[in-house]
Amino acid sequence: MTWIDQAIDGLKRTNIELIAYLPDTTISPLIEATQDDDAFETVLVTREEAAVGVLSGAWLGGRRGALLCQSSGLANTFNALASLSVPARLPFLGIVTRRGDLGEFNLAQVPAGYNMPGLLDELSVRNHSVHDAEDVDDRVEMAAESAFSTETPYVLLLETTVTGYKEESK
Amino acid sequence: MTGEDERDDGDEGRADQFVCTAAVLDVTPDVVAVSNLGVASYVLAGVADRERNFYQWGSMGVTTPTGLGLALAVDDPVVVFEGDGSLLMSLGVLSTLGAVDPPNLTVVVWDNAIYGTTGGQPNHSASTDFVGVAESCGVPATRVRSEDAFEDAYRAATERDRTELIVCAVEPVDPDTRPPFDFAHIKRRVREELAGE
Ligand SMILES: Cc1ncc(C[n+]2csc(CCOP(=O)(O)OP(=O)(O)O)c2C)c(N)n1
Ligand SMILES: [Mg+2]
Numbered sequence: 294m295t296w297i298d299q300a301i302d303g304l305k306r307t308n309i310e311l312i313a314y315l316p317d318t319t320i321s322p323l324i325e326a327t328q329d330d331d332a333f334e335t336v337l338v339t340r341e342e343a344a345v346g347v348l349s350g351a352w353l354g355g356r357r358g359a360l361l362c363q364s365s366g367l368a369n370t371f372n373a374l375a376s377l378s379v380p381a382r383l384p385f386l387g388i389v390t391r392r393g394d395l396g397e398f399n400l401a402q403v404p405a406g407y408n409m410p411g412l413l414d415e416l417s418v419r420n421h422s423v424h425d426a427e428d429v430d431d432r433v434e435m436a437a438e439s440a441f442s443t444e445t446p447y448v449l450l451l452e453t454t455v456t457g458y459k460e461e462s463k
Numbered sequence: 464m465t466g467e468d469e470r471d472d473g474d475e476g477r478a479d480q481f482v483c484t485a486a487v488l489d490v491t492p493d494v495v496a497v498s499n500l501g502v503a504s505y506v507l508a509g510v511a512d513r514e515r516n517f518y519q520w521g522s523m524g525v526t527t528p529t530g531l532g533l534a535l536a537v538d539d540p541v542v543v544f545e546g547d548g549s550l551l552m553s554l555g556v557l558s559t560l561g562a563v564d565p566p567n568l569t570v571v572v573w574d575n576a577i578y579g580t581t582g583g584q585p586n587h588s589a590s591t592d593f594v595g596v597a598e599s600c601g602v603p604a605t606r607v608r609s610e611d612a613f614e615d616a617y618r619a620a621t622e623r624d625r626t627e628l629i630v631c632a633v634e635p636v637d638p639d640t641r642p643p644f645d646f647a648h649i650k651r652r653v654r655e656e657l658a659g660e
Pocket of ligand 1: 372499500501502503521522523545546547548549550573575577578579580581586
């Protein structure tokens with residue numbers, strides 16, 4: 294199974310139905326897979342913090358959701374995380390492609406992307422980096438369990454060792 | 464202006480935010496309400512502290528997205544009590560509303576032309592045509608300036624199966640009432656009411 298099939302499997306097993314997203318290159322195939330599957334409803338947002346609102350509102354109404362975006366997009370959500378998700382304890386699963394580390398060519402991705410685990414820790418948003426493609430299934434399921442049982446957001450960071458990366462300097 | 468339903472009530476006057484908030488609860492007693500941080504939530508709590516009220520204590524700019532998520536999860540009507548300043552922070556959400564268009568969502572923008580909660584500093588409401596922006600994004604919109612026109616517009620919006628936006632010019636208010644301070648308690652109450660857990 295590809296990491297994409299595994300992620301879809303994990304989302305289904307944990308009853309996640311609503312996907313709020315803003316694409317990047319490497320997460321696009323996963324977004325498309327959710328769009329091709331009747332198990333999911335997808336909402337394209339224009340700024341990632343709106344996705345936090347959409348997923349929070351959906352959970353209040355009884356539906357589980359996931360945010361699919363890039364680490365720079367997750368940086369766009371910080372006030373929503375800090376002043377909505379964390380203090381109100383509103384859960385969602387984040388599946389986020391992490392830029393800024395192995396294979397990164399773009400310095401603009403480094404400050405937020407490389408430091409994302411620490412930044413999330415500072416906000417008290419638990420997070421976990423997935424380095425091996427074969428772990429994706431399992432980690433999606435465990436992260437969703439962590440999020441929805443404790444009613445807090447949980448972010449999975451997909452490393453370039455899972456998703457691949459753009460080779461610009463060759 | 465929505466072509467089929469012109470209801471502009473002139474250029475003068477500003478409605479009472481308390482009366483208009485109460486009108487929403489009268490017209491749609493089972494409405495799920497998401498209220499912007501600050502004044503919109505203070506007024507809603509003063510009118511009726513209901514289990515179906517999701518007050519925001521922060522997340523300026525994320526009020527309407529939260530209402531969108533609720534509208535995608537429940538069949539009951541959902542209203543957003545949005546601030547003009549908060550909407551200006553996140554006008555892009557109107558594009559999302561135009562595309563997703565849940566049938567049970569109405570967004571009410573309290574246009575007091577200021578950042579009321581932080582002391583009344585002016586915002587860019589005066590130079591922004593909220594109705595024009597919304598309609599350009601595919602969201603039918605109406606502007607009102609009186610309590611009666613507001614109630615008519617709200618009733619009409621809830622009778623149509625689409626997302627609509629009502630910009631209501633209101634007199635600035637500085638209420639003493641507050642929602643519960645315990646944010647997690649607010650969410651628990653709403654979730655239990657809507658999802659039974
Ligand atoms: C991201 C962010 N920026 C600024 C503030 C400070 N702040 C709190 S309420 C508020 C005013 C909100 O204005 P508006 O949406 O027009 O609502 P009103 O207070 O007028 O009802 C501001 C600027 C904040 N809490 N969060
Ligand atoms: Mg205002």
